[in-house]
Amino acid sequence: MVKINININNKAYSEEVEDNTLLVELLRDKLGLTGTHVGCDTSQCGACVIHVDGDSVKSCTVLAAQVNGKNLTTVEGLASEGQLHPIQKSFQNNHALQCGFCTPGLVMSAVDLLKKNSSPSEDEIRDWFEGHICRCTGYKNIIKAVQEAITQ
Amino acid sequence: MDDFNDLTFTKFSVGQSVSRFEDPELLRGEGTYTDDIKSESQTLEAFVFRSPYAHGKIIDINVDEAKSQPGVIDILTYKDMDQEKIGSIPCLTADKLKGKDGNGIKVPPLVSLAKDKVYYVGQPVAFVIADTLNNAKDAAELISLEIEEYDVIVDPRDAMAVDTSSIHPTLNDNIALDWEYGDESEVDKLIERAKYKTSIELRNSRLIISAMEPRACMASFDSETNSYDLHSPSQGLFGFSNILANIFNVDRDQMHCHTPSVGGSFGMKSSPYPEYIASLVAAKKTGKTIKWKDTRTDSFLSDTHGRDSWIDATIAFDDNKKMVAAKIQVVANSGAFMGLMGPMAQSMNIKNNFCGAYDLPKMYVNSKAVYTNTTPIGAYRGAGRPEGVYIMERLLEKAAIEMMIDPVELRKINLIKKDQFPYQSAAGLNYDSGDFHSVLQDALETADWANFSQRQEESKKNGLYRGRALTYYLEVTAPPGKEMGRIRFEDNGEVTLVSGNLDYGQGHLTSFAQIMSDKLGIPMENFKLLQGDSKELIAGTGTGGSRTAISGGTLLLKASNIVISNGKKLAAYLFDEDFESVEFNNGNFEIPNTNHKINILELSKEIKQLIKDQKLPGSLPQGLDGELAEDTPPCSFPNGCHISEVEINPKTGVVKLIKHTAVNDFGNLINPLLVEGQVLGGIIQAQGQIMMENLCYDDYGQLLSGSYMDYTMPKAADIPKEFVFKSHPVPCETNPLGIKGCGEAGISGALPTIMNAIVNALESNDVDGKNLNMPVTSEKMWEIIN
Numbered sequence: 001m002v003k004i005n006i007n008i009n010n011k012a013y014s015e016e017v018e019d020n021t022l023l024v025e026l027l028r029d030k031l032g033l034t035g036t037h038v039g040c041d042t043s044q045c046g047a048c049v050i051h052v053d054g055d056s057v058k059s060c061t062v063l064a065a066q067v068n069g070k071n072l073t074t075v076e077g078l079a080s081e082g083q084l085h086p087i088q089k090s091f092q093n094n095h096a097l098q099c100g101f102c103t104p105g106l107v108m109s110a111v112d113l114l115k116k117n118s119s120p121s122e123d124e125i126r127d128w129f130e131g132h133i134c135r136c137t138g139y140k141n142i143i144k145a146v147q148e149a150i151t152q
Numbered sequence: 153m154d155d156f157n158d159l160t161f162t163k164f165s166v167g168q169s170v171s172r173f174e175d176p177e178l179l180r181g182e183g184t185y186t187d188d189i190k191s192e193s194q195t196l197e198a199f200v201f202r203s204p205y206a207h208g209k210i211i212d213i214n215v216d217e218a219k220s221q222p223g224v225i226d227i228l229t230y231k232d233m234d235q236e237k238i239g240s241i242p243c244l245t246a247d248k249l250k251g252k253d254g255n256g257i258k259v260p261p262l263v264s265l266a267k268d269k270v271y272y273v274g275q276p277v278a279f280v281i282a283d284t285l286n287n288a289k290d291a292a293e294l295i296s297l298e299i300e301e302y303d304v305i306v307d308p309r310d311a312m313a314v315d316t317s318s319i320h321p322t323l324n325d326n327i328a329l330d331w332e333y334g335d336e337s338e339v340d341k342l343i344e345r346a347k348y349k350t351s352i353e354l355r356n357s358r359l360i361i362s363a364m365e366p367r368a369c370m371a372s373f374d375s376e377t378n379s380y381d382l383h384s385p386s387q388g389l390f391g392f393s394n395i396l397a398n399i400f401n402v403d404r405d406q407m408h409c410h411t412p413s414v415g416g417s418f419g420m421k422s423s424p425y426p427e428y429i430a431s432l433v434a435a436k437k438t439g440k441t442i443k444w445k446d447t448r449t450d451s452f453l454s455d456t457h458g459r460d461s462w463i464d465a466t467i468a469f470d471d472n473k474k475m476v477a478a479k480i481q482v483v484a485n486s487g488a489f490m491g492l493m494g495p496m497a498q499s500m501n502i503k504n505n506f507c508g509a510y511d512l513p514k515m516y517v518n519s520k521a522v523y524t525n526t527t528p529i530g531a532y533r534g535a536g537r538p539e540g541v542y543i544m545e546r547l548l549e550k551a552a553i554e555m556m557i558d559p560v561e562l563r564k565i566n567l568i569k570k571d572q573f574p575y576q577s578a579a580g581l582n583y584d585s586g587d588f589h590s591v592l593q594d595a596l597e598t599a600d601w602a603n604f605s606q607r608q609e610e611s612k613k614n615g616l617y618r619g620r621a622l623t624y625y626l627e628v629t630a631p632p633g634k635e636m637g638r639i640r641f642e643d644n645g646e647v648t649l650v651s652g653n654l655d656y657g658q659g660h661l662t663s664f665a666q667i668m669s670d671k672l673g674i675p676m677e678n679f680k681l682l683q684g685d686s687k688e689l690i691a692g693t694g695t696g697g698s699r700t701a702i703s704g705g706t707l708l709l710k711a712s713n714i715v716i717s718n719g720k721k722l723a724a725y726l727f728d729e730d731f732e733s734v735e736f737n738n739g740n741f742e743i744p745n746t747n748h749k750i751n752i753l754e755l756s757k758e759i760k761q762l763i764k765d766q767k768l769p770g771s772l773p774q775g776l777d778g779e780l781a782e783d784t785p786p787c788s789f790p791n792g793c794h795i796s797e798v799e800i801n802p803k804t805g806v807v808k809l810i811k812h813t814a815v816n817d818f819g820n821l822i823n824p825l826l827v828e829g830q831v832l833g834g835i836i837q838a839q840g841q842i843m844m845e846n847l848c849y850d851d852y853g854q855l856l857s858g859s860y861m862d863y864t865m866p867k868a869a870d871i872p873k874e875f876v877f878k879s880h881p882v883p884c885e886t887n888p889l890g891i892k893g894c895g896e897a898g899i900s901g902a903l904p905t906i907m908n909a910i911v912n913a914l915e916s917n918d919v920d921g922k923n924l925n926m927p928v929t930s931e932k933m934w935e936i937i938n
Contacts, residue, residue, distance in 0.1 A: 020286075034188035035181015037415075039364045040448035044860035047364060075181035084179060092175040095829045099657030100178030101364040101415025107179060122873065129868035133860065135364050135416050136657050137829060138836030138898075139868040140875055 004068040008033070009077025017064040024048045024059040027074060035075040035104050039133070046132035049105035050074045056112035058131070075104035078111065086152050087111050087145070096145035098136035106132050110146050119150050165670045166889075169825035172662045173676070174655075183413040186368040186383050191441040193372070196225055198434060198444040199288035200427055201278040201295045202453060203270035206306070206525040206853020207319060208299035210268055215278055218294040223287030227295070228279040228434055230267035236433050238264060239399040241424060244391075245494035249329060257329045257521070260320040262489040262528070264429040270299065271319060271488035272525050273853050274453025279430040281438060306849040308485040308522035309462060319488065319523055326523040328486055331499040333579070334516035342477035342514055346468030350551035355925040356539055358460035358485065358847040359840075360452055360863055361532050363656075365415020367455065368445035371431035375439070379406035380432050385414040386684075387422035388654040388694020390636075393686035395492075396424050400432065404686075411684035414656035418837075419531030420455050421656065422696060423492040427454070452858050457847060458532025460485040461498050461539065467547040473557055475512045475566050478578075480543060482519040487528035493535070495521030501536020501628075505900070506544050507578040508626035509588045509791050510566045515578045525853045531696065533837060534627075534896040538903045541625040545904030549621060549911055550922045560596065563624055567592065581628060583789050584885040586817060591880045592624060595793035595815035598878055607797070608916070617800040618810075619913025623905040626791035629698035629893030636691040636781040637707030639668070639715050641756040647674055650682045650779075651704035652692015658830070658895065660700060663822045667705055667889070671712045672752055673739020691781035698893030701822055703784040706887050714778030715752075721772055722759050723750055752776070788884045790892035792816035794835075794901035796909035802917070805934025807910055809839055811874035814901055819884040819892040827894045828877045834898020835875075840866040841899075842906045846927045 001016050008031070017026055027033040027050070036059055039047035048060045051073040078085040084092070087110050097103040106129065113120060113128045120128065125146050126139075134142065177183055215227040240261035247256040266277045278295055282288035305311040305319065311326040318326050343349055369384035380400060386392045389409045397407035414421060431442045446454060461484040468476045484498030499519035507515060548566075552559040567588040568575050575583045596602070604620050611618035638650035649664050661681035669676040682688055693703045716736045723741035724731040727748040734741050734748075742749035750758070756776050762768040763775065795813040800806070814831055821827050844864035848856040857863040883890030910928055914921030919937055 028188075032190070033181075034184075037185070037365070038187075039366065039415075040860055042448065042859045042861050044865075045364065045448070075179075079180055084176060088176075088179040091179055092171050095171065095825045097175060097178055098659070098829060098833065099364065099414060099416040100174070100183050101185065103178055104181045123869075126869040126871075133362075133364065133865050133867065135362050135418070135837070135865075136833045138832040138834075139866075139871050140832050140836075141829060143868060 002065040004065060006067055006070055006072055008072040009074060019065060021064045022060055023062040023064045023067055026064040027059060033074050033076055037101055037104060039102060044133060045102065046105040046109060047102045049108045051108060051112060056109050075108055078107065085111065087149050090145040090149040094141045094145040094148060096137060096141040102132060102134045106134065106142060113146065114149060122147070166666050166822050167820070168666065168823065170662055170666060170823055171825065172659045173665065174659055174661055185365050185413045185415050186370065186385055187445045189370055189383055189412060191370060193441050195441045195443050196281050196283065196438060197285040197288050198431060198442050199280045199285060199292050200276045200450070201280060201292045202450065203266060203273060203275040203277050203297065205270050205299050205301060206273045206304040208270055208301040210266065210270060211298040211300055213278060214296040218280065218291040221287065221291040221294065223283040224291045225281045225283070225438055226434065227281065228265065228430055230263065230265045232433055232437065233264050237401060238429060238433060239401065241399065242395060243490040243494045244492055245496055249331060249494055249496065249499060251330045252332050257490060257494050258323055259490045260322055264426040272527050273855070274450070274527055276426045276430065279434060281434050281442065304525045304851065304853040306524050306526050306851070306853050308483050308524055311522045311524045312483065312520060319525055327520050328490060328523055329495055329521040332518045333503045334514065336516045339477045339479050339514050339516035343466055343468040343479060346476045347471045348469040348473065348551065348555050349466060350547055350554055351466040352546055352550055352923060354463040354465065354543060354546060356459045356461040356463060357841060357845065357926050359458040359532060359845050360847055361418050361420040361455055361458050362865065363416030363418060363420055366446040366448055366451045367421065367425060369428045369431050370441060370443050371428070371435040372441045373432065373436040377406070379408060381408045382428060382432060383410045383412065384428050385417065385421040386411045386654055387417055387656060387696050388652055388692050389684065389686040390652045390689040390692025391694060392424060399424070399429060409686040411654055414654070417656040418533040419535055419696060422694065423456070423530065449859050452855060453527055456491050456530025457487065457527050458530065460529055463543055465543050465547055467551060469551065469555065473555055473562060473565050475510060477514040478512060480506060480517045484519055484521050485524055485526065485529055486521045487526045488523060489528045491528050491530040493531055495519065497531060497536035498539070502540045502543070504579045504581060504628040505537045505540030508541055508544055509568055509586065509624045510544065511568045512578040526849060533834060534899045537627045537896050538838065538900045541623065541900045542904045545623045545908060549908040553915060553922055560622065563592065564589065567624060581787065585882050586789065586791055587882050588624060588791060591791065591815055591817050592793050594878065594880050595622065595795055595813060598815055598876055599795040599813035601795065611799050615803070617802060617913040617917045618797065619909045619911070619916060620795065620797045621905050621908030621912050623794045623901055623908070625794065625897065625901040626789055627897060627900050628787050629790055629896065630702040630784065630788050631697050631699065632784050632786055633693035633703065634691040634781060635693045635703040635707045635784045636689060637704065637711035638779040639708065639711045640777050641775060643760060645678060645753055646680050647678050648680045648682050649708055650688050651708060652689050653695040653700040653704040654683045656695065658695065658700065659826045660704065663701060663826060664705065664708055666822055668708060668712060671709060672715065674752060693784060698895035701889065701891050702788060702887050702893055705889050705891065706785055707780065709888055711778040711780055714780065715776050718773040718776045718778060719752060719755055722776065723755055725772055726750065726758065785887035788819070788886065788892040790816065790818050790894060790897050792897065792901060794905040796905040798906065798909040798913055800910065800913050800933060802937045805930035805937065807843060807928055807930065807933055809872040809906060812872045812902065813876040814898065815878040815880050816897060817880050817882045817892065818894045819881055820890040821879055821881065822891065824879060830894050831877055831898035832875065834896060835902040836866050836871055838899045838902035839870065839906055841903060842926050843928050
């Protein structure tokens with residue numbers, strides 16, 4: 001067991017975790033933050049993307065013990081004071097989600113993209129989402145949602 | 153109240169691109185998928201031990217050592233299933249689809265946990281229950297399965313060879329069904345005598361359906377009432393709960409099924425699966441709540457797979473290049489067991505959708521459904537519709553080349569004309585409406601078909617082969633069944649809509665609320681949707697076959713007539729006037745030219761108070777609520793024209809889908825934004841099937857493409873940059889909403905279009921592409937060109 005202190009969505013947690021506990025398992029199973037999803041077991045689908053110290057990370061590929069002392073943001077922490085984050089709003093406006101399962105990961109990834117590159121080209125957006133799989137939407141509206149969020 | 157009516161009718165109504173009411177919750181990460189549910193009681197975790205062998209006789213399943221591991225509560229095998237007298241998962245079309253011999257489908261029992269034999273890699277053998285998932289997984293590694301291995305057959309063409317013995321001991325051969333439609337000798341003669349004939353051999357790749365939410369379930373058992381409770385994904389709980397009740401030999405009310413948010417399905421989650429059955433048995437045996445979730449890797453083995461058939465097709469034309477007859481022969485892989493819908497997709501649905509929008513006089517279809525040592529095949533978006541359209545359009549593209557006629561011209565000659573409606577197709581279906589020639593013309597203009605050669609020249613300058621193709625698809629959607637609609641006025645002012653469909657990403661609440669808001673004048677935000685509770689359902693067709701707006705929409709519309717009728721009676725009572733004098737306009741019950749007027753929600757509130765005070769006469773309806781269950785409207789026939797443009801880099805073999813245009817007749821649109829979303833998603837699934845997806849087995853029945861590492865899914869960078877969606881509606885005449893069903897049209901229209909555009913790019917550069925087969929990977933393309 002390892003003891004870790006982390007900050008998630010501006011709330012401090014002190015947790016005992018097994019050495020082999022994945023970060024996504026800690027979030028979902030122990031802390032009840034079920035907005036972060038598990039869609040594969042080979043780091044391909046991106047449904048589990050969260051932010052660790054501001055960078056998007058696949059939480060299925062990180063051990064909980066590795067994030068000791070770090071600041072985490074999950075999809076639950078994105079909206080502020082009940083208002084959807086502009087990216088979330090843009091996803092809704094552009095019908096960029098259908099079943100919604102891959103959506104939290106895509107939203108977190110998109111927020112990180114616009115933080116690192118405030119005006120990405122269409123190609124840059126398409127390439128940025130290389131680590132995500134969405135079976136429903138055909139991606140077009142996801143790209144459109146990010147493009148719309150750039151202008152806001 | 154007048155203000156809110158104005159708001160209602162300008163902001164929300166049928167035909168508007170309303171953004172979804174479902175979205176904020178999903179975007180905040182507050183959607184509740186099955187694995188997100190926390191049980192209030194103590195929960196045990198389950199892990200499935202699956203067969204690592206594709207075919208063999210079970211000598212021994214030894215779970216003793218595994219059972220003694222830390223945290224392990226129990227390990228179930230077929231013995232536990234036998235003890236509980238658990239039935240098998242049925243094939244619903246077993247008696248409906250008849251073979252040439254007049255008999256139904258041969259259906260060996262699909263049991264929850266393997267007994268006597270294993271038939272495919274991934275078949276559930278033992279079900280490990282432990283305090284934690286890791287303990288269950290660790291214990292599963294100590295299970296010893298002793299097998300006498302048998303020969304493995306993965307290809308249905310091998311499985312149906314005469315000297316091959318059946319994988320199922322109870323059957324004489326592996327052919328589950330040898331189905332036909334039409335008069336073979338008549339069609340043979342017509343083809344023989346025709347001026348032109350074109351034949352093609354097509355592969356319809358095996359696919360992973362790949363809904364992004366892996367399957368999961370949570371099961372419990374109440375020993376006092378002897379009733380089961382299951383949370384799991386589904387595509388509609390009415391049939392699902394009935395099937396499970398039958399399997400457990402209990403009454404329907406003893407099998408309470410729930411479906412929360414579903415993360416995609418595409419046909420795959422419609423069936424009760426072995427793991428759910430094992431979970432229910434385990435819940436009864438342990439007295440605890442059982443949670444099971446699939447891993448993605450296991451889902452490659454355990455979810456039903458899609459497609460997988462081999463097709464020989466021939467079409468014949470007369471001197472005027474008008475179709476005379478067509479013959480299709482299908483060998484379809486069924487996997488080791490028959491799925492819920494049996495081989496419908498590869499037989500009846502190919503037949504129904506092949507002739508499509510074309511004036512084909514005669515057709516013959518033969519389809520053989522064959523058992524192999526592979527995961528059972530189930531429905532995948534379109535389920536035979538894309539195949540039917542694909543076969544026709546591949547034939548037409550090849551025929552146009554062979555007959556040296558312009559591909560547009562060939563389609564124009566053969567498309568059904570407007571004055572031919574109502575039209576009976578060669579498949580025996582009666583089309584109510586359509587204007588195929590206008591839609592075709594619209595699509596040609598929208599896609600700038602006329603100026604293609606300029607774009608082709610541009611591509612050529614860049615060293616690229618550019619190709620284009622068009623498809624005219626027509627699908628048969630919304631197979632009839634019995635559906636329900638219930639409208640319930642809640643105490644808090646919300647209005648609950650209940651239908652036997654099930655949303656797995658489509659946005660049913662938004663669409664239904666638009667219809668109901670228009671009809672009842674109630675703000676859209678007031679509506680809630682309830683589909684995922686079997687106890688609420690009195691009928692249900694589920695969601696599949698592009699049917700929900702037609703089935704659920706129509707039944708809710710009819711239920712709203714009951715609401716209005718009830719409301720008129722109740723308003724008349726309040727007004728102390730005649731029931732006949734009350735009118736319902738824009739959400740208000742009123743008697744014109746009087747001061748009698750009450751809003752529907754206000755009326756509901758007042759009636760509820762009267763009931764509470766026991767002041768409402770028993771002779772009146774006890775509230776506005778309306779409910780009914782009845783047969784749904786007949787099938788509808790959405791159709792349209794897709795046009796693709798592709799570029800091939802001959803140096804690398806890389807194929808890019810540059811532009812895709814889809815002009816569709818879906819009849820009236822409830823919500824264009826959602827319809828476009830359905831179409832776009834389907835188009836990219838088609839692109840995946842044509843250009844990359846391909847599930848492969850080796851000769852030992854092991855998956856060669858067993859994860860997303862080696863099974864290629866379409867990604868954001870793969871999709872066309874130019875996408876044009878257009879609606880060209882011709883309202884459907886056989887349902888009250890005038891709608892035609894859009895859920896599967898994208899994949900049906902795009903599958904042949906993308907492929908034929910690749911064929912065209914090759915042919916335009918003197919490379920023979922007429923017989924090209926999917927998947928068109930860059931490796932395959934490079935080899936063909938170089």
